[in-house]
Amino acid sequence: MPMPLKTKIIFVFISGYNLVGIAQTGSGKTLAYILPAIIHINNQPNIKPGDGPIAVILAPTRELAAQIQQVAIDFGSSTHIRTVCTVGGVDKRPQELELMKGCEILVATPGRLIDFLLTDVTNMRRCTYLVLDEADRMLDMGFELQIRGIISQIRPDKQILMWSATWPLEIRRLAEDFLTDYIQVNIGSLELSANHNIKQFVHVCQENEKSSKLQLLLRQIYQANNPGKILIFVSKKKRADMISKYINNFGVQCDSLHGDKAQVQRTRILDDFRSGRSNIIVATDVAARGLGKKKIYKVFQ
Template identity: 65%
Template sequence: MAVFSMWVKRAPSRLLPCLSSLSYKQNGSSYKSNGFSSQRNGYDNKSSYDSGKYQRNGFGGQRSGGYGGQRNGFGNKGGWNDQNSLQTINWESKSLMPFEKNFYEPHPNVKKRSEYEVEQYRQSNEITIDGDAPSPIQNFDETNFPDYVMDQIKSQGYEKPTCIQAQGWPLALSGKNMVGIAQTGSGKTLAYILPAIVHINNQQPLSRGDGPIALVLAPTRELAQQIQQVANEFGHSTYVRNTCVFGGAPKGPQARDLERGVEIVIATPGRLIDFLEKGTTNLQRCTYLVLDEADRMLDMGFEPQIRKILGQIRPDRQTLMWSATWPKEVKRLAQDFLSDYVQINIGSLQLSANHNILQIVDVCGENEKEFKLNTLLQEIGDNVDRDSKVIIFVETKRKVEDITRTIRKFGWPAVCMHGDKSQQERDYVLRQFRNGKSTILVATDVAARGLDVDGIKFVINYDYPNSSEDYIHRIGRTGRSNTTGTSYAFFTPNNSKQAKDLVSVLKEANQVVNPKLEDMAKRSGGYGGGNNRWGGFRGSYRGGRDSQPKRMKW
């Protein structure tokens, strides 16, 4: 059977043609989805913020008593016991030491460019600015990075800055608060890590008992660890220490790092609150704050934790918020915690997907999914390179386990990942998937972002997500770095409210629209020119309409 397979002014101090034509009847037991489920929400948080307007369409019905004290699906303790919760610091009563945060000096080439040239560059790269921002740099030579940073950039093989870096670096180094809206994989991590290093190296060294100078909050442990890899690559030569704190791993080593003192802390909200409540660390020295994938953190119900943490950080800090979408919840968070911020949008303002991905939507019934999945996997296994990797996205943890067992029963080498897996189990699963020993990964949305694995050729949405931006994040696991990929989605009548947005996404990417889907979109209220509600979902992997991969011959 086939297996598929400077700013710094001194030296540093530290993946078938449409299956909807097939009419199969499911003879075995089907998976009941009951909407978006009673016990777990789609993002695996048992303790999602379920107090009313933040409840997501009936998600998370088990823990509906406020903030919840149990652990969420990512191993982060909710920590909302009133007896242990942190008290917001009254900063007006504090005597705050002044600090410097503007380290940007434009390169002479940047200064020479006219406003027309700057605007032409921004328009050609779909960079939109809301606020007063410095002119973008266009190559690394214009960054005026010190030698120790430039050496690392060259050793990593970077040729030129991405759009978010070209505009984001001057803005971040100017010390201004900013919101960056760009798709996952567009270079955001480097856009804030390098300015963080510059910021840190221009502050007073840490003293015993001091907390970090820079804090990066991320929604999942996988993304946090990916951020740490970048911080390690560029922090080593600059003597900037970091640690990564997240749930699902022993607290001891993380606590020791915090107690010894580190300049950068990369954290998931729940575990960080654990350490703050215990006094293991504090955020009173934090002057550089990053909220990465803010939309994802809010979708996962982390807003109360984020607000709690921000109450521990001095208000005159520099704050950088990064997001792939711009829903009203993210906008409200920015208005509450970022005074006088500049917003950068990269890409089209229309909800859009990577044009290098062939998108196939199968309109079917819920009880047809299991048979269709097995048929689809058989087709893939018989016709595609055995080393090609596949991710199958489903909504709940229990269904992840059920589908994985079913796939293995049919002889496919599959592993699974969801929020109840320990860190050791997650690491093992990712190793098996990365090295190709298991070429099928069944996962919840825990793998929708922050997962960068080479060779993923197919993405299958067994359960269509609750929002089209999550769909785009899921399929974005393939077609990375200008490669091509194919995505499949099983779309049922239960998903009809998403039909309009999905049709817009497909048409924007010049994809063939299933007539059944188009009819469903019309019956659900019509469709039109894209979903702008998200105010800037980016398509920064924009390969152009001519780059759409050809359909495979089966």
């Protein structure tokens, strides 16, 4: 996201307006809502024991939630703002203990947040700043009822910031139901489109030729002595495991990433990928969003 546009969006947030932002994944929008959240929190009375968070950020996946939490920690820790992340797929108890200590920013997946609200682990009484990041994705995953339930518990003097990669009817209805007098900002097209900054090549081959074609392309990349980070997307979990094993047989470190992996495995795989200990991941769409892609060199679909 260009800095002048990011500055304008931050100004809209600070001015207290509700906002709908249409932006592609990876557009750099996270900081554009984290900084206003920090400013908003610093202008509120300090939280007390039993208070819920002041800012709540909803995200569709564990990976994206963790990424948002890190940005919030990086920029909020200097002002003693505490950020907690609660997601499904892992043990609830450690997250409960963190929430009970109190936090100003809560990053959560909708299902896990609803669980904690229903069991009174936390509450939305202090929440005046709500972000829906990748709202279209959350609706695709069936979280609409949870999102509506969460919003209904927030006090009326709230500010809602909704980010979406597309602008379908379901998102428009959600905006009309909960965002009064909102400002809409479109970054690029309202429809999903190919990124013109990325070179794309189509290799036509038969199904039984895909493995050998992939081997050939990877060999060419490695022979160039600058493989960088490589993502390979597939449609099925079993295929992700199969291709990962196939590549490992060449002596190249490769991991598969999909929904059947335990959270501790997924975290380790992503950490290895980001740090460079591993430079190839074969993934289903579980990693399509929320995985930082700034240094990814090649993507195979």
